[in-house]
Amino acid sequence: MLFFSFFKTLVDHPVTVELKNDISIRGTLKSVDQFLNIKLDDISVVEEVKYPHLSSVKNVFIRGSVVRYVHLPGSVVDTALLEDAARREAAQASAKAKAG
Amino acid sequence: MFTTAAQLLDLTDKKLLVILRDGRKLIGVLRSWDQFANLVLQDTIERVYAENEKVFASVPRGLYLVRGENVLMLGEIDLDKDDYVPEPYREESTNVVDALHRKEIKEQKDKEKSTRAKLQAFGFEGELAGEVMF
Numbered sequence: 211m212l213f214f215s216f217f218k219t220l221v222d223h224p225v226t227v228e229l230k231n232d233i234s235i236r237g238t239l240k241s242v243d244q245f246l247n248i249k250l251d252d253i254s255v256v257e258e259v260k261y262p263h264l265s266s267v268k269n270v271f272i273r274g275s276v277v278r279y280v281h282l283p284g285s286v287v288d289t290a291l292l293e294d295a296a297r298r299e300a301a302q303a304s305a306k307a308k309a310g
Numbered sequence: 311m312f313t314t315a316a317q318l319l320d321l322t323d324k325k326l327l328v329i330l331r332d333g334r335k336l337i338g339v340l341r342s343w344d345q346f347a348n349l350v351l352q353d354t355i356e357r358v359y360a361e362n363e364k365v366f367a368s369v370p371r372g373l374y375l376v377r378g379e380n381v382l383m384l385g386e387i388d389l390d391k392d393d394y395v396p397e398p399y400r401e402e403s404t405n406v407v408d409a410l411h412r413k414e415i416k417e418q419k420d421k422e423k424s425t426r427a428k429l430q431a432f433g434f435e436g437e438l439a440g441e442v443m444f
Contacts, residue, residue, distance in 0.1 A: 241317065249317065253385075258396050262366070263335050263359060266394040267327050267385035271317060276382050 212299045216292060217242040217280075226256070226281035227272060233261050234281075235270065246274035318343045321386055326351070328376065329383040333415070335359075337387065338374060347378035360410035364398050367407035 217239070226236045227248060234257070237250030251269045255261050264270070321340050328336045328349065335358075338351030351374040359366045395401075429435075 243317070247317070259398075260361060262361070262396050262399050263327065263329075263357065264385060265396050266387050266391040268388035268391075270383055270385040271321075273382050 211244075212295055213246065214242065214244055216295075217246065217248075220282060220286060223283055223286050225250070225283070227277055228279040228281065229272070229276050230278045231276075233257075233264075235264070235272075237270070240269065243274075246277065248272045248274065248277065248280070318347065318384075321384065325387045325389065325392070327385040327387055328381060329385075330376070331380045331382055336371070336374060336376070337368075338371075344378075347381050347384075349376045349378070349381065350374070351376065358404070358407050358411050359399075360407050360414055362414055363410050364400070365402040365407050365410065366395055366399055367402055367404045369404050 220239050221241065223239055224236065225239045226234055227250065228234045233255060235250060235253050235255055237253035240249040240251045242248055249269065249271050253264065253267060253270055255264045258265060318340070322343070324340055326338065326340050328338070328351065330336065334356060336351060336354050336356055338354030340349060341352045342350040354371045354374045356369045356371050357366060358369065
């Protein structure tokens with residue numbers, strides 16, 4: 211759930227989503243759900259001539275499982291906070307594993 | 311498995327580009343859907359591209375019911391830029407593009423196959439694990 215919450219903090223920021231078929235789509239992050247499906251607005255494809263089929267498309271809904279990377283703007287990520295949260299979640303998970 | 315209702319609600323009755331797991335690109339009007347992203351598309355056309363030759367074709371297909379698991383990506387088409395395909399792409403007859411497209415797909419598949427074989431020699435699983443590209 212951590213990354214779901216993390217992506218929610220990035221809503222309305224510009225991101226670039228790289229898919230597993232090498233297409234990179236730049237756009238404004240509009241929403242994200244528990245599967246990390248991503249909705250982007252005002253999209254542009256980085257290599258338009260190579261991937262012409264999205265040229266007349268304005269917003270997309272991308273299935274989470276086809277995403278390889280999400281390129282984030284560095285300025286909006288609080289890395290210290292994220293690191294803390296990740297450690298806390300890992301600690302919780304291992305405590306649960308021990309208890310179970 | 312795939313989506314929440316709110317995400318498709320605002321796309322209803324809009325002209326969409328739907329990209330399927332097997333690489334097909336369908337353009338049609340979304341008339342109905344459910345929580346699995348099963349979709350009903352009206353007046354659908356399939357657009358086929360041959361990227362190397364820079365040609366494309368549009369094939370009228372009619373009404374579609376797409377099973378949700380096959381949907382990779384949905385895009386709403388900007389009606390101001392409707393049917394815009396960037397330079398230097400030009401429209402060609404379906405037969406020509408289809409043949410070129412098949413050839414390109416085959417080349418791509420062969421390439422993937424050899425990449426995967428090489429990766430496997432090092433103990434890596436291919437990213438798409440035999441899944442077709444789109």
